[in-house]
Amino acid sequence: xxxxxxxxxxxxxxxxxxxxxxxxxxxxxxNGYPDIAEATRLRVRRQADVLGYRPLSQAQGIRTxxxxxxxxxxxxxxxxxxxxxIADFLAGVSRRASSDNWTLTVATAASxxxxxxxxxxxxEERKADGFILPRTDANDARVALLRETExxxxxxxxxxxxxxxxxxxxxxxxxxxxxxDRLVGYGHRRIAFVNGDSRYNFSRIRRDAVLAxxxxxxxxxxxxxxxxxxxxxxxxxxxxxxxxxxxxxxxxIIFATDLAAVGAYSAAKSFGLKIGQEVSVxxxxxxxxxxxxDPGLTTYRVDNHHAGRRLAELLIRRVRGEPTETLRxxxxxxxxxxxSDGPPTMSSEQLADRLRATA
Amino acid sequence: xxxxxxxxxxxxxxxxxxxxxxxxxxxxxxNGYPDIAEATRLRVRRQADVLGYRPLSQAQGIRTxxxxxxxxxxxxxxxxxxxxxIADFLAGVSRRASSDNWTLTVATAASxxxxxxxxxxxxEERKADGFILPRTDANDARVALLRETExxxxxxxxxxxxxxxxxxxxxxxxxxxxxxDRLVGYGHRRIAFVNGDSRYNFSRIRRDAVLAxxxxxxxxxxxxxxxxxxxxxxxxxxxxxxxxxxxxxxxxIIFATDLAAVGAYSAAKSFGLKIGQEVSVxxxxxxxxxxxxDPGLTTYRVDNHHAGRRLAELLIRRVRGEPTETLRxxxxxxxxxxxSDGPPTMSSEQLADRLRATA
DNA sequence: AGCCTTGCCGAAACCGGTTTCGGCGCGCAA
DNA sequence: TTGCGCGCCGAAACCGGTTTCGGCAAGGCT
Numbered sequence: 001x002x003x004x005x006x007x008x009x010x011x012x013x014x015x016x017x018x019x020x021x022x023x024x025x026x027x028x029x030x031n032g033y034p035d036i037a038e039a040t041r042l043r044v045r046r047q048a049d050v051l052g053y054r055p056l057s058q059a060q061g062i063r064t065x066x067x068x069x070x071x072x073x074x075x076x077x078x079x080x081x082x083x084x085x086i087a088d089f090l091a092g093v094s095r096r097a098s099s100d101n102w103t104l105t106v107a108t109a110a111s112x113x114x115x116x117x118x119x120x121x122x123x124e125e126r127k128a129d130g131f132i133l134p135r136t137d138a139n140d141a142r143v144a145l146l147r148e149t150e151x152x153x154x155x156x157x158x159x160x161x162x163x164x165x166x167x168x169x170x171x172x173x174x175x176x177x178x179x180x181d182r183l184v185g186y187g188h189r190r191i192a193f194v195n196g197d198s199r200y201n202f203s204r205i206r207r208d209a210v211l212a213x214x215x216x217x218x219x220x221x222x223x224x225x226x227x228x229x230x231x232x233x234x235x236x237x238x239x240x241x242x243x244x245x246x247x248x249x250x251x252x253i254i255f256a257t258d259l260a261a262v263g264a265y266s267a268a269k270s271f272g273l274k275i276g277q278e279v280s281v282x283x284x285x286x287x288x289x290x291x292x293x294d295p296g297l298t299t300y301r302v303d304n305h306h307a308g309r310r311l312a313e314l315l316i317r318r319v320r321g322e323p324t325e326t327l328r329x330x331x332x333x334x335x336x337x338x339x340s341d342g343p344p345t346m347s348s349e350q351l352a353d354r355l356r357a358t359a
Numbered sequence: 360x361x362x363x364x365x366x367x368x369x370x371x372x373x374x375x376x377x378x379x380x381x382x383x384x385x386x387x388x389x390n391g392y393p394d395i396a397e398a399t400r401l402r403v404r405r406q407a408d409v410l411g412y413r414p415l416s417q418a419q420g421i422r423t424x425x426x427x428x429x430x431x432x433x434x435x436x437x438x439x440x441x442x443x444x445i446a447d448f449l450a451g452v453s454r455r456a457s458s459d460n461w462t463l464t465v466a467t468a469a470s471x472x473x474x475x476x477x478x479x480x481x482x483e484e485r486k487a488d489g490f491i492l493p494r495t496d497a498n499d500a501r502v503a504l505l506r507e508t509e510x511x512x513x514x515x516x517x518x519x520x521x522x523x524x525x526x527x528x529x530x531x532x533x534x535x536x537x538x539x540d541r542l543v544g545y546g547h548r549r550i551a552f553v554n555g556d557s558r559y560n561f562s563r564i565r566r567d568a569v570l571a572x573x574x575x576x577x578x579x580x581x582x583x584x585x586x587x588x589x590x591x592x593x594x595x596x597x598x599x600x601x602x603x604x605x606x607x608x609x610x611x612i613i614f615a616t617d618l619a620a621v622g623a624y625s626a627a628k629s630f631g632l633k634i635g636q637e638v639s640v641x642x643x644x645x646x647x648x649x650x651x652x653d654p655g656l657t658t659y660r661v662d663n664h665h666a667g668r669r670l671a672e673l674l675i676r677r678v679r680g681e682p683t684e685t686l687r688x689x690x691x692x693x694x695x696x697x698x699s700d701g702p703p704t705m706s707s708e709q710l711a712d713r714l715r716a717t718a
Numbered sequence: 719a720g721c722c723t724t725g726c727c728g729a730a731a732c733c734g735g736t737t738t739c740g741g742c743g744c745g746c747a748a
Numbered sequence: 749t750t751g752c753g754c755g756c757c758g759a760a761a762c763c764g765g766t767t768t769c770g771g772c773a774a775g776g777c778t
Binding site: 368370371372382383386387390392414415417418419420421422423 | 733734735
């Protein structure tokens with residue numbers, strides 16, 4: 001690779017000397033200043049390649065304030081909803097970042113306060129030029145901080161006030177709409193919806209979509225059927241039990257998150273119900289547990305690797321000065337049709353009778 | 360918090376001026392140089408607190424070469440064995456790191472070559488003072504690189520040549536020994552072992568432990584029973600099917616990894632066998648899928664959060680110059696006894712007959 | 719021919735720290 | 749009193765880059 005003559009890092013000084021130029025000239029040539037002759041610029045670039053010169057980002061940073069680094073802070077105290085998604089997501093971000101010689105600074109926080117403090121620390125110490133904000137709240141405290149300190153950021157997900165925000169999101173609304181259509185197409189008439197925590201912005205979006213889709217199909221939206229929330233195995237199980245033991249149980253349930261949906265399997269089993277037959281389940285996320293559940297969980301799968309790549313891309317461009325208006329993307333979730341949904345084998349009334357019988 | 364008089368970062372210059380000292384003196388006072396009067400040092404420290412001064416690690420780094428940053432590179436191309444563990448692990452590392460104002464630089468690599476290149480890049484650009492190496496191979500290329508470049512590192516897991524290595528590991532040998540004892544205690548006489556990939560050092564360790572424990576109990580170690588490997592759901596399922604369809608099937612199986620063990624559930628179900636009764640399963644890792652499997656998977660759980668914390672601790676001390684001899688730790692895995700193991704309900708012969716009948 | 723641009727580069731200051739070097743002032747022994 | 753050593757700090761160089769400023773030479777214009 002690099003002609004490692006002196007077995008030491010090659011600095012801008014070496015490069016300049018080897019060209020008979022000064023540091024300043026070399027720096028300007030490499031950074032695209034207009035007062036450098038094109039021929040010189042080329043000569044410098046070539047020689048930089050030959051010597052394998054790579055500027056020390058920290059040295060650059062002390063003058064420029066930027067260090068080519070993406071900041072990413074995860075919450076660890078919330079229901080383990082983010083557990084499965086982290087690995088793929090990190091891989092995506094990292095891949096895009098390193099392709100431009102950027103780097104990734106990761107931290108975690110165990111509370112809302114710590115979350116803000118951590119961001120603040122990273123900003124103060126200039127450990128990150130900008131941040132990717134996963135799991136955006138409807139009203140996000142991080143956004144306020146970053147705006148105040150004029151730190152670039154990109155949302156993964158949308159938030160209530162999107163003015164001057166760059167963001168990337170998966171269209172939960174399209175997925176929910178499609179889920180309703182699919183179930184109605186199977187013949188389901190009584191469909192329940194178990195939403196995510198209302199603190200998250202995506203919950204509002206998905207709920208609105210479900211309600212609109214039900215209305216569009218001329219189905220009533222019984223509050224009893226659409227007001228539950230669950231984001232974990234246990235709460236998902238509880239929500240399912242609650243729904244199935246109601247007077248008029250649904251024949252199909254849409255979950256806003258897979259983690260809750262797998263909880264439904266436990267509930268169904270305890271009632272002696274077969275998922276995909278007596279009760280249909282469709283969900284959203286695409287976690288591995290769903291793939292290996294029995295029957296496989298029909299879900300709208302999120303490509304977290306892709307999301308990470310795009311978010312890194314958007315943030316880098318944002319840091320480089322692009323306006324937020326051009327930095328917004330909505331990607332679709334992809335349906336993974338497996339065995340957890342299908343035509344209803346009995347009506348709501350029959351289901352209620354059957355459940356009363358087993359109880 | 361800090362008296363933010365000028366709403367700008369407070370630099371060492373501000374601090375020095377406010378004390379009537381020079382930059383150099385302040386720096387030496389803060390960094391424990393012996394040629395500073397103790398009274399002065401105290402005065403400087405106090406004032407630094409008051410002003411909320413925090414040195415810019417990048418600025419320090421350009422002179423010292425160190426930047427208080429831990430490097431961590433994950434492989435993404437291997438069987439998704441590391442997926443579930445990442446979140447907790449990161450949280451542990453990050454928590455310990457931030458408590459000393461260190462930071463965490465994360466990257467990913469999709470191949471062995473990329474893995475080495477990524478490490479090399481991070482070293483060259485001085486993005487990390489040292490590395491934590493997860494999933495150590497029996498003969499690890501990263502170790503060679505880091506030795507060559509004199510970069511500090513800590514292994515998560517052990518490797519074949521441990522001279523001058525700092526490391527932290529979970530005692531897979533104790534877990535495997537305990538698993539054998541437990542099964543033998545239940546009355547199992549024909550016990551199989553499905554190991555991890557032989558490229559990993561832990562596989563050798565766990566295998567040796569199982570064989571030794573079996574021998575200690577006076578049980579024969581049939582090569583047919585202990586030579587399989589699996590680290591994914593599908594391969595775990597295949598291995599289980601292979602074992603159960605052999606002439607003398609085991610009544611209990613020990614898996615080196617949970618991911619393989621949950622595959623056994625699929626296999627058992629297809630044979631109409633109840634796990635924890637006709638066939639017992641014990642495993643190792645503690646992934647969430649195991650907890651919600653039916654019956655719950657008995658496993659030796661690894662505390663990844665703790666591992667992360669300890670590894671960060673060891674690496675920081677290593678970077679600060681502590682010799683490797685004092686930086687070695689072995690922690691136990693904790694048994695999570697659930698429903699997947701118990702006394703055998705039939706002998707190997709009876710099991711073979713039963714399987715032949717259903718087939 | 720003289721003048722004013724303009725293109726292009728060198729020189730030097732600067733960023734925020736660390737580290738080396740030298741010297742002042744004091745106490746102590748001769 | 750002088751001499752010496754030592755504790756303590758200031759001054760300045762340094763790390764590896766970036767950015768500002770100024771000046772030289774070539775070219776166009778009158």
